[in-house]
Amino acid sequence: MAATLSDVAAIAGVSIKTVSNVIHDYPHIRPATKQRVLDAIEATGYRPNLTARNLRTGRTGVISLVVPTLRNPYFAELAEAVMDAADREGLSVLIEQSRGSDAGAARASKAQLVDGMLFSTLGPEQEDTGLYAQLAPTLDGGTSEPLVDHVTMRNTEAIRAATEHLIGLGRTRIAAIGARPGDVSGAASLRLLGYRQALEAAGTAERAELVRPVATWTRFDGAAETERLLAEGVEVDGIVAFNDALALGALRALGQRGIRVPEQVSVIGFDDLDESRYSLPALSTISPGREQIAALAVQMLAERIAARDEPLPARNITVPFTLVERESTARA
Amino acid sequence: MAATLSDVAAIAGVSIKTVSNVIHDYPHIRPATKQRVLDAIEATGYRPNLTARNLRTGRTGVISLVVPTLRNPYFAELAEAVMDAADREGLSVLIEQSRGSDAGAARASKAQLVDGMLFSTLGPEQEDTGLYAQLAPTLDGGTSEPLVDHVTMRNTEAIRAATEHLIGLGRTRIAAIGARPGDVSGAASLRLLGYRQALEAAGTAERAELVRPVATWTRFDGAAETERLLAEGVEVDGIVAFNDALALGALRALGQRGIRVPEQVSVIGFDDLDESRYSLPALSTISPGREQIAALAVQMLAERIAARDEPLPARNITVPFTLVERESTARA
DNA sequence: TTGTAAGCGTTATCAT
DNA sequence: ATGATAACGCTTACAA
Numbered sequence: 025m026a027a028t029l030s031d032v033a034a035i036a037g038v039s040i041k042t043v044s045n046v047i048h049d050y051p052h053i054r055p056a057t058k059q060r061v062l063d064a065i066e067a068t069g070y071r072p073n074l075t076a077r078n079l080r081t082g083r084t085g086v087i088s089l090v091v092p093t094l095r096n097p098y099f100a101e102l103a104e105a106v107m108d109a110a111d112r113e114g115l116s117v118l119i120e121q122s123r124g125s126d127a128g129a130a131r132a133s134k135a136q137l138v139d140g141m142l143f144s145t146l147g148p149e150q151e152d153t154g155l156y157a158q159l160a161p162t163l164d165g166g167t168s169e170p171l172v173d174h175v176t177m178r179n180t181e182a183i184r185a186a187t188e189h190l191i192g193l194g195r196t197r198i199a200a201i202g203a204r205p206g207d208v209s210g211a212a213s214l215r216l217l218g219y220r221q222a223l224e225a226a227g228t229a230e231r232a233e234l235v236r237p238v239a240t241w242t243r244f245d246g247a248a249e250t251e252r253l254l255a256e257g258v259e260v261d262g263i264v265a266f267n268d269a270l271a272l273g274a275l276r277a278l279g280q281r282g283i284r285v286p287e288q289v290s291v292i293g294f295d296d297l298d299e300s301r302y303s304l305p306a307l308s309t310i311s312p313g314r315e316q317i318a319a320l321a322v323q324m325l326a327e328r329i330a331a332r333d334e335p336l337p338a339r340n341i342t343v344p345f346t347l348v349e350r351e352s353t354a355r356a
Numbered sequence: 357m358a359a360t361l362s363d364v365a366a367i368a369g370v371s372i373k374t375v376s377n378v379i380h381d382y383p384h385i386r387p388a389t390k391q392r393v394l395d396a397i398e399a400t401g402y403r404p405n406l407t408a409r410n411l412r413t414g415r416t417g418v419i420s421l422v423v424p425t426l427r428n429p430y431f432a433e434l435a436e437a438v439m440d441a442a443d444r445e446g447l448s449v450l451i452e453q454s455r456g457s458d459a460g461a462a463r464a465s466k467a468q469l470v471d472g473m474l475f476s477t478l479g480p481e482q483e484d485t486g487l488y489a490q491l492a493p494t495l496d497g498g499t500s501e502p503l504v505d506h507v508t509m510r511n512t513e514a515i516r517a518a519t520e521h522l523i524g525l526g527r528t529r530i531a532a533i534g535a536r537p538g539d540v541s542g543a544a545s546l547r548l549l550g551y552r553q554a555l556e557a558a559g560t561a562e563r564a565e566l567v568r569p570v571a572t573w574t575r576f577d578g579a580a581e582t583e584r585l586l587a588e589g590v591e592v593d594g595i596v597a598f599n600d601a602l603a604l605g606a607l608r609a610l611g612q613r614g615i616r617v618p619e620q621v622s623v624i625g626f627d628d629l630d631e632s633r634y635s636l637p638a639l640s641t642i643s644p645g646r647e648q649i650a651a652l653a654v655q656m657l658a659e660r661i662a663a664r665d666e667p668l669p670a671r672n673i674t675v676p677f678t679l680v681e682r683e684s685t686a687r688a
Numbered sequence: 689t690t691g692t693a694a695g696c697g698t699t700a701t702c703a704t
Numbered sequence: 705a706t707g708a709t710a711a712c713g714c715t716t717a718c719a720a
Contacts, residue, residue, distance in 0.1 A: 026494060028713055039691045044715065052689055074468040075410045076713035079696050084407065086450070086469065093436060095630055100432035104425060107453055116466050118418070119451050121439060134448050136406040137418065162358060243634045276636045298427055299631070302575045304608045360697055371707045376699065384705055408697035411712050 027068035036064035088118040088141045097297045105318035113326045135160050140325045153177050153211045155321035163332050171338045175321045177312040179211055182345040183218030186292045187264050191226050193290055195262030199234040201249055202266025215266045233258050246273025268293035268300050291352040305351030313343035359400035368396035420450040420473045429629045437650035445658045467492050472657045485509050485543045487653035495664050503670045507653045509644040511543055514677040515550030518624045518642055519596050523558050525622055527594030531566040533581055534598025547598045565590050578605025600625035600632050603639055623684040637683030645675035
């Protein structure tokens with residue numbers, strides 16, 4: 025059996041309070057006493073029982089991250105960034121997938137094990153961006169709507185920069201792949217706006233046949249929609265895909281038709297997945313500041329957990345992006 | 357505040373033991389009493405406090421999965437499979453990355469929060485296969501070495517089948533990419549053995565220049581080593597890569613040289629990553645039975661947790677593989 | 689500077 | 705069939 029506080033106390037010949045004080049670096053302990061306790065801890069190999077501590081303090085040191093699926097590299101890389109950030113805050117991460125059998129029910133039961141949660145999207149069908157952070161219902165005051173922080177990226181500005189990058193290359197017939205015609209909010213509409221702003225600033229009229237809607241932001245739909253675009257005989261010399269998966273799909277469709285990238289068509293994506301570095305050709309993309317988003321979201325959540333009595337106001341933060349130039353938009 | 361057992365007891369006019377009995381479906385409760393308790397639970401919105409339960413039972417319902425990094429799609433997909441399996445066993449998964457700052461120390465402190473752990477590799481530099489399962493030190497008897505179960509895949513047989521698949525296509529100069537010359541155990545040596553068995557069975561002599569060593573099983577090294585192979589002017593008409601990342605890298609190197617796959621060179625990988633379906637051309641590969649490995653490992657761990665008093669003997673299980681034919685080995 | 693003791697919310701042993 | 709009550713191992717008033 026693992027040693028307990030009282031085992032250590034017995035050996036050191038002190039009370040458990042003193043041992044506890046030593047563990048918590050309580051200032052006023054006589055050096056000799058402290059040493060005796062330290063020796064006893066050493067001798068017994070004592071490790072505080074976290075479960076007991078949790079019961080007492082009401083905190084677990086665990087946060088959950090809810091993502092649709094880890095199979096999608098975007099979420100896998102986000103998860104990695106969150107775990108790194110959590111490590112720095114001394115928190116552990118319980119990952120949950122929201123796409124899946126009993127999503128809601130399972131999450132509710134696990135909500136008790138965590139101090140707070142991070143969501144990568146709000147709804148099931150929404151591919152929103154960034155991270156939402158809120159206290160676990162257990163810690164939350166519980167009254168009314170929970171306070172949620174949001175850390176996000178510059179969707180519009182980044183796609184605008186991507187589009188202007190192609191325009192700067194002399195491209196004039198630039199397709200936007202990934203539009204969601206119905207959407208009035210969310211990543212798709214923000215990114216479409218950026219595309220439009222770039223065209224407008226360049227004095228180019230938007231052509232309906234170049235704005236390509238897709239059902240999902242996957243490689244599959246990226247390839248299918250690009251194929252359709254080409255099959256329709258639409259003239260294209262540039263493609264701004266609303267994420268890397270779509271761009272990778274586009275690359276595949278272009279390759280299959282024997283269309284050379286970047287000689288005939290320039291392609292740029294959004295996300296800066298590891299994969300994009302290794303595609304053929306390597307994909308130019310927007311690096312949306314994933315590490316920073318993860319770090320800030322975890323930090324804000326940690327603050328919220330620390331200040332659980334005095335609820336913090338909800339905050340919204342937006343982080344800067346960078347444009348990464350690779351082969352797919354090299355100068356012809 | 358959340359309702360507790362005694363809140364419910366007070367409202368139902370019974371003792372907390374009775375409420376506890378109702379919650380645990382204890383057989384002998386008078387229907388009327390049971391109903392009163394159920395109503396009180398309903399009225400208060402009572403949910404058992406998991407932390408308190410954990411303290412009492414000594415189990416947390418959480419297991420950890422240790423992977424080098426989630427950025428590697430192989431581990432991301434493995435993690436997904438583990439989480440799905442854990443869901444079915446009513447367990448939550450705490451993911452930890454072993455590559456990283458304070459790997460060991462961090463893990464030790466978290467070991468207390470979990471009932472058991474799953475490792476995807478034993479050492480830092482080893483890319484072993486399958487999953488190892490063992491009880492958390494806290495639950496473990498603690499005496500001597502911990503008992504660990506191992507669920508793995510048919511490394512040798514699968515690569516042999518992959519190689520024979522290429523031989524069946526009429527390929528005679530088949531390169532093996534991913535060898536680890538020094539290794540006498542681990543995935544690399546098992547897979548190399550399969551390659552050799554296939555050549556031998558076909559009566560083909562092994563050519564040293566076709567067995568290509570790499571430092572890491574990444575797309576990067578796959579591309580680099582293939583490039584080197586081609587630069588040396590070695591004749592090749594088939595490539596068996598020891599994992600999909602290497603194969604994807606090989607595809608890139610071949611593409612860059614203008615060598616057509618599968619017309620001039622057939623390529624097959626190992627892992628069946630989602631990505632392989634979308635490469636250009638789509639990659640033939642070995643599906644190693646990841647879902648089954650995850651399911652079995654989680655199941656065995658769950659059994660071990662359930663039987664914590666009577667330690668179960670260590671078990672070794674190997675699951676079957678399947679060969680997935682795609683474009684990269686289509687008949688010319 | 690250190691000790692005593694209450695309590696976190698369960699589960700489970702004993703009575704009754 | 706149900707109720708008191710003692711743990712589980714910790715944190716923390718409050719006392720000494």
